[in-house]
Amino acid sequence: MMNFLSFFLLVVQTHSVTPVIHTLQYFTTACSQVPNFPEYVEVGYVDEVEMSYYDSNIRKAESKQDWMNKITAEDPNYWQRQTEKKVFRQHVSKDNNEILKKRFNQTGGVHTFQVMSGCEWNDETDEVKGWQQHSYDGEDFISLDMKTWTWTAAKQQAFPSKLELDQDIFALDYNKYYYTELCPSYLMKYVEYGKKVLMRTELPEVFLLQKTPSSPVSCMATGFYPDRADLFWRKDGEQILEDVEHGELLPNHDGTFQMSVELKVEVTAEVEGKYECVFQLSGIKEDLVTKLERRSILSNASHEAVKQINHTIPTGNVSVTATLAVLAVVVLLAAPIIIIFIIKRRRSRQAQYDSAAGDDGNELSERREG
Template sequence: MNLFLFVLLVMQMHSVTPVIHTLQYFETASSQVPNFPEVVIVGYVDGVEISYYDSNIRKTESKQDWMNKITAEDPKYWQRVTDINVRNELITKHNLEVLKKLFNQTGGVHIVQWMSGCEWNDETDEVKGWHQQGYDGEDFISLDMKTWTYTAAKPQAFPDKLKWDQNIFILDHQKYYYTEHCPSYLKKYVKNGKKVLMRTELPEVFLLQKTPSSPVTCMATGFYPDLADLFWRKDGEQIFEDVEHGELLPNHDGTFQMSVELKVEVTAEVEGKYECVFRLSGVKEDLVTKLERRSILSNASHEGEKDTFSWRSQYDAARK
């Protein structure tokens, strides 16, 4: 999997409470990118941004109120994290220059990114970790935490692989960090942010159509968490033909939205046969929206109405 394709996995889970929690850090260094800090380091818990640092402000900022609870038992926590990020900034900048030399590059836009983190199963207490580096949008090197050896994705990474594989100090540090330190802090963050991270919010569901001949789009927006599925059924059975899924996208308020299109001519004969189904992990009942012409927000004029309303204005009005 390409390190830089941030794939939002949509899991078809039903009546199951999520038990896998994740702590992720993305560290990005870039050269000659206008109006963008040279180094940015962002932390996430269960996909929710918890911390931000960049080389302009040189300070780690909390992005969630509940993250500040950790200072009750560790008053110097944020200063310590800032000190670590300042050090990582210098290391990453140096690493970027080394990579440019390895690839015989002098100028232009170049980006190096580290992705690291861990996951914890709060039911089995199993923990896993990951540590990957990419350069200019492609995988470069990663740590295999089953064998505790590095995997070089590019020939230029082999010298680092050989050096790090033989460095017992580095490997012992990595083992401690990914099997103990990272999961320990992940558990603290989840405990402090449980009300936010473990909440469930059901969406509003709309049927949208630009013209009578356009596909019908079923949109669900305002749900949380992102462990959800949205699909079309016909006569009670899920269908895959003439169906196109949109991306899972974040809303400004921390919730999510997703959509799925159905290519069908909406006639009286098909009304009631099709239905859009939204399924959210941890919620027993599905949200079912039947395909009926009167339920579709459309650009087309409604029968008996003089004015023509766009589906966007109707959608916005319905959300108020």
């Protein structure tokens, strides 16, 4: 089974130049005994852009984008209702942590309980897909199979949850409705709200970097948007696959992205002009081409050049938002993951369905049984 970190990187690093696939994702983290960190955090993203936030310290659901406030024109109580639901889930998640501690024979220490759920929509084919994956203390726990609509337990301790959840016909029916209809409909609505931001295109600055004359030449593109892009080396017009190493797609602090690709080559007069770094961005027909020439390479030998590029290019460790930076603390403490809301029912099933049917699906795990 794909773990949370692998899944998250797959989502973030997908950058082939293909039809636009939009995503709506929710990440929640419930933790215990983590110093200087809220015991509950819930963050929503549209196309990797943070659009909503809640934590147990502020106890208020907030919009993180001006365009998300458009929803109050048709639903004035939207944010108030979101706050109430998140406060409820905050208390339920605390109970869940205690349940899981007992299942794993734990008495104390740092523990995290998280969930990643969402859907994607192909704006050309209208195909939709969904996911709901859960983990505890950095390891897969249970996930929902969207083909069979049954639960898959990754741990022995998850089997009691699987047996009960598979028998919860109401919750399974709601999941089918949410992932095939409700989630995509909200995703389309949010994309329409934020299309000026989400559908924009920004070309990058491209730099050739080399630590020493014998080091690989790194081609770095930074400041582009969206993340559906490709970066590769060509020689004599043909793409090179050997002696090439691709770096990760990384977020910049301003919401744009950066990526790099290294080429193992000795830069001599004979090879100058034969190699070129090519950047391609979805929606832009023309390639951005940078020829390999010694005079174009920035190296450690050029202090001013390195100083300039350090101001130009944010480091790959900078998170998209302060939220991700905070979540990184939990990652270090308990490993990255997706989590499980194994939840005690506190409302009647019909009342839950009525409450959720008109919403954005943030209460997906509210029907989980401990």
